[in-house]
Amino acid sequence: MTKRYFGTDGVRGLANGDLTAELALDLSVAAAHVLAEAGEFEGHRPFAVVGRDTRVSGEFLEAAVVAGLASAGVDVHLLGVLPTPGVAYLTDTLGADLGVMLSASHNPMPDNGIKFLARGGQKLDDALEMAIEERLREEWQRPQGGGVGRVRAREDALDVYVGHLISTVERPLVGIRVVLDCAQGAASEAGPRALVGAGADVTAIHALPDGVNINDGCGSTHLDSLREAVLKDGADVGFALDGDADRCLAVDHEGNVVDGDQILAVLAQSLLEQGRLAKDTVVATVMSNLGFVQAMREAGIGVRQTKVGDRYVLEAMKVSGYSLGGEQSGHVIMSDHATTGDGILTALHVLDRMATTGRSLQDLASVMTRLPQVLVNVPGVDKSRADEDAVVAAAVAEEEAALNGSGRILLRPSGTEPIVRVMVEAPTEDQARGVAERLAGVVRQQLAL
Template sequence: MVRLFGTDGVRGLANGDLTAELALDLSVSAAHILAEAGTFNGHRPVAVVGRDTRISGQFLEAAVVAGLASAGVDVLLLGELPTPGVAWLTGELGADLGVMLSASHNAMPDNGIKFLARGGVKLDDAIEVAIEKRMREPWDRPTGAAVGRVRTLDTAVEQYAAHLDSTISHSLEGIKVVLDCAHGAAFEVGPRALREAGAEVVAICAEPDGVNINDGCGSTHLEVLQKAVVEHGADVGFALDGDADRCLAVDASGAIVDGDQILAILALAMREAGELHDDTVVATVMSNLGFVQAMKAAGVGVRQTKVGDRYVLEAMKLSGFTLGGEQSGHVIMSRHATTGDGILTALHVLDRMAATGRTLADLGGVMTRLPQVLVNVPGVDKSRTDEDFVLAAAVAEAEAELGDTGRVLLRPSGTEPLVRVMVEAASADQARDIADRLAAVVHQQLAL
């Protein structure tokens, strides 16, 4: 049986792979498994449920609520709210379970269900496996007063915005910001939080209609933000994705400031404030070598993990690190959040700008990005990537050619029959030349 849960909940084509029936069954099963695990400790369980702006979230929310309430769980509806907002309110309200309906940066036809345990943290893999196994098994249904109640929390946006603003130390007065909300879950709370912190905010792509989420905007289409920042004469711009758990930036000139640069800015700010645990930041193996070099020069250690924010979070939890993130803009600040939080990230970058009086371009200049080329090689047996001697020799030759001026990374895709060849070098031409040569060897040696 193929696992329903992926690295970030259950995701698929809404009403195709992800049906109302599946959503209901998953919710019932989750309630049963968490009850058996002692999560509810004998009290009447409470779940909070939020969603992004996809139109399919409406029927999926109804199905999830029906499943939970029929299993005796009281439900608090949060409405349209970012994933990190649902996670925070799960902990803040002392809920036993959180549920977020979103497919993040995916196109509108997709949707997903993410369950969160007490405190707003991701469910353990073992719990997810148990939930899948329990689905559609016979169970004793509560009746009468034992069924769950359903209420709406009208202050979810207000509470979450206030929490976000409480995490920064300086007024943002005098800073003009363009915020691209991707027509997603942050369309209301994002501009509100920044305005209440003192910033002048130009909100774009903040008019969701149920079908326009991530459509040519947000963190995967930065050209919209770049144009808006220049046109409005803004000091800075930020782009969120559909559920606002990631954030990328643009400086006043329209130049992109990616997740590595954002992570570098925040690492130095937190180290200066004594908030960077063990003077170490967690990143993935895909982080630009320029980031690693800049952190080393500044006396900040870098702990690298496999690609994926879940691996970053695992490393942070294991060693108590307080900052981690990815080049894609997932930034986790564990003192304030249990997951990546795009609005939180934007606020803390703005806080650093306000504290120092420096521009984003100046702050981002702490690191110099090495030219990076990524080539996908499809139709290959990715399981043999580490076993082929000819390929290993080609990689060794490339690494010797680069020396300390670059690096090579071969990474099998986690979801497709392809191998990703990533090369960083002192020049874009050198990076492209080496990447193409290695891609040819991968295809020759591992072709199916």
């Protein structure tokens, strides 16, 4: 059986351990061959754009990806450090045949990843990813002479992307004080520039990346420092990005966390009022809080739910023509402006809603009341057996019966990490935590490696 390299968000693993320069080169060659045979390069000399986040390992992985693509006859434009949505945008805008982003998103610094984007800035579908894996390290006829790819730096990449972000906001954000946590990542320059360019008064924190401090106690997975900065500065709002800036979480002026569900609810109502919410429907995942679903229905907004993963949200939006979708984790996709989740774009449009209504984020987010939700990650287990173990299934069924319709349970393997996630919603947090901990114990015992 062919080893699976692709997860729900590209190929990800320990840099120079699981994800080596050799693997990066081989994946790039295979991707070039698969896309060429799919007709993506037909009739013209192909070219790709390559961007990365601030991880030190991104430097050697970038070199490997470029070597692979160029050796396969693909010209390469280097975008440098740029958010994932920036790479997606430039893949589309520049008419590139392929986009490549080197990032492990919110993962710790030692990890890294490779995301491939098809023409138009769209994520590759499962069939293409499987085809790339099947073509790894095959024998092939190498181009020579002028047939090899050429490589050049695209010096204007950041300017083009930031200009696009600013252009999506119609109202100046003058007078709004913002703290932006850049996670020492790919948005450390792009994020502050975009918000300042749109008129906001911005204080940037964790915006001095050194190659090893990305996501280190900061960003969307560590909100304490953002909360402290907002309260200290008396800011109106704070936003936290992750390492590649495709997700965004927020805190209000009192330091209360505003998660992806609440942000999605705020933007859904905004688009509905503007008549720009396609089919009056928002796309979310099964992880979305029940309070979000209830609030949307009360507002006359339909909710289409998918499996967890922004790729499934994107797929549903593309197939059915929806304009807004997202995840509780802060991936928000606004298809009028982007082909993927974009944390900076999300922050800009939340600020635009605040400027338009004159309301605080706390007030806007009160449109929904969150049912207490507890998420327990169980590491060191065989996640491939999570959906098959009879003892685990029986334990879930017993806890669901005890909740008697007053909450819900979701148990799923992570698509990017070797863990199983146990999510429980219940009338009280204590009740939810008790159920989650009991189930986590069963998972830990039954699925131990």
